[in-house]
Amino acid sequence: MPVDAAGSRRGLWSGFVRAAGSLRHGRATPRTPEPLDEAIDLAERLLLFAEEAGKEVPADVVKSLVDAKTALDKGAIDDATKTAFCAALGTLSTLTGQVTLQSVSPAARASALKTKRRHRWLGILLLVALVPISSVNLAGQIFLKDADQKIAEVCEAEKTALDCQRLAVNPGQAYQDKLLVGGGTMQIWNDLWWLNVFELFVSTGDIDKVYLRDTIEDQFFEAVWAAHLVETRFVSFYISFLGSLLPLIYALLGAVAFGIRDLRRRVADNTWTVAQELSATLRLLLAFFVGVVIGLFGDWTRGTSLSPIAIAFLAGYGVESFFDFLDGILKAFGKGGAAGAEPAK
Numbered sequence: 275m276p277v278d279a280a281g282s283r284r285g286l287w288s289g290f291v292r293a294a295g296s297l298r299h300g301r302a303t304p305r306t307p308e309p310l311d312e313a314i315d316l317a318e319r320l321l322l323f324a325e326e327a328g329k330e331v332p333a334d335v336v337k338s339l340v341d342a343k344t345a346l347d348k349g350a351i352d353d354a355t356k357t358a359f360c361a362a363l364g365t366l367s368t369l370t371g372q373v374t375l376q377s378v379s380p381a382a383r384a385s386a387l388k389t390k391r392r393h394r395w396l397g398i399l400l401l402v403a404l405v406p407i408s409s410v411n412l413a414g415q416i417f418l419k420d421a422d423q424k425i426a427e428v429c430e431a432e433k434t435a436l437d438c439q440r441l442a443v444n445p446g447q448a449y450q451d452k453l454l455v456g457g458g459t460m461q462i463w464n465d466l467w468w469l470n471v472f473e474l475f476v477s478t479g480d481i482d483k484v485y486l487r488d489t490i491e492d493q494f495f496e497a498v499w500a501a502h503l504v505e506t507r508f509v510s511f512y513i514s515f516l517g518s519l520l521p522l523i524y525a526l527l528g529a530v531a532f533g534i535r536d537l538r539r540r541v542a543d544n545t546w547t548v549a550q551e552l553s554a555t556l557r558l559l560l561a562f563f564v565g566v567v568i569g570l571f572g573d574w575t576r577g578t579s580l581s582p583i584a585i586a587f588l589a590g591y592g593v594e595s596f597f598d599f600l601d602g603i604l605k606a607f608g609k610g611g612a613a614g615a616e617p618a619k
Contacts, residue, residue, distance in 0.1 A: 310356065314343050317363050319378040320370055323544055329369050338362035376547040377540075385548045386541050393537070396558070397530040404523050407516055410472050414508055421465040421501050428458040428494065441495040456490050462497040466504050472512065477504045518569035521586035525565030528590025529558050560597070561590035 317339050324331050342359035345351035367374060376382060429438035431454055435447040463484050470477045480500040487493045533554050540546040568586045589596040 310342070310346055310351070310359075313363070314339070314346060314359070316379055317359075317366065318343070320363075320366055320373065323373055323378055324366065324370055331366065331369060335362040335365050339366070372543070372545045374545075374547070376549075377545050379548075381548050382546055385551045386537060386546045389533070389537055389551050389554050393530050393533045393554070397527065397534070400523055400527045400530065404520075404527070407520065407523070411512055411516065411520070414469060414472050414512055417465040417468050418505055418508065421462050421469075421505070424458045424461050424465075425498055425501060428455055436491060436494070438498065441498060443491050452490055455494050459484065459490070459494045459497045462494075462501055466497070466500055469504050469508050473504070473507055477507060480504060520583055521568040522562065522565030524583050524586040525561045525568065525590035526558065528587040529561035529593060532591045532593075533557060557593055560593045564589045564593060564596055 321331065321336065321339060338355075338358040339362050342351065342355050342362075345355050425438070429436060432450055435444055435450070436455075437444055463481060466477070466481045470481055477500070480503050484493055484496045484500055487496050537546065537554070540550065565586050568582055568589065
């Protein structure tokens, strides 16, 4: 391809693009693919990116790439052309910085789409699992607190007539407010009914006994006893077992959020490579381990607070920082973390 004395970059670029189009859309004389074909194709993509990004590519670099493509198409490429092509490709790679041949390859684009689909579906599944578990857990704690407060309120107001420790009526003592006792029993029963729904109706027999009693005080005492049984089951199952799953889910959700954000940034900058797909997968695995650890060491018998959940999300989002923190603790104790370990000799 002729090049003017001034070395017009625009003319060289146009010629390179025309040459690329002729190779992609067919040749007059088919030939056996050369190992250099893929490198030249990737170099074309890198050169087009440099043009779009406004990079100043020297004219001799463009000429060497065009000459290599033209010579390869004619089947007359020699060692000198290959050497010039490799030198030009190295210069071009230096100019584009983090945008490399691997990041502009079709394999990188396919890897980015695959990673996007994986993170998208994992995020959807986590949210589908998270919404009902979180809703039941948080709503259940509200009903637990409301029932306990109502029991305490009735027992305090009628402490002369009702012995809430023995669940018995004090002899010779009259109620101050029977409406308070009856209304309190109904509110406690309503709270227990919702907790029974969350427990898949395993406590139906206990709460049905409340209004089988004849007197108001017996109904209240039966409600207090049923509240003890229902709350124990709810705390044992939802808060101790399912509550431990929340840090795991939130840690994975944090890793998914970081993965999607990192993928979007790298795709926009043309810096995503196939190797980073494995890195994204390992991040999810590390987030899983972090969530399990936080769930096991959290004190869920007192109810789920936002602190362990928030820590799990942040640890999943910044999993490297979390393990750096652990390495720092080990170093502080003189044990030495993984990052500071000396290589084996």
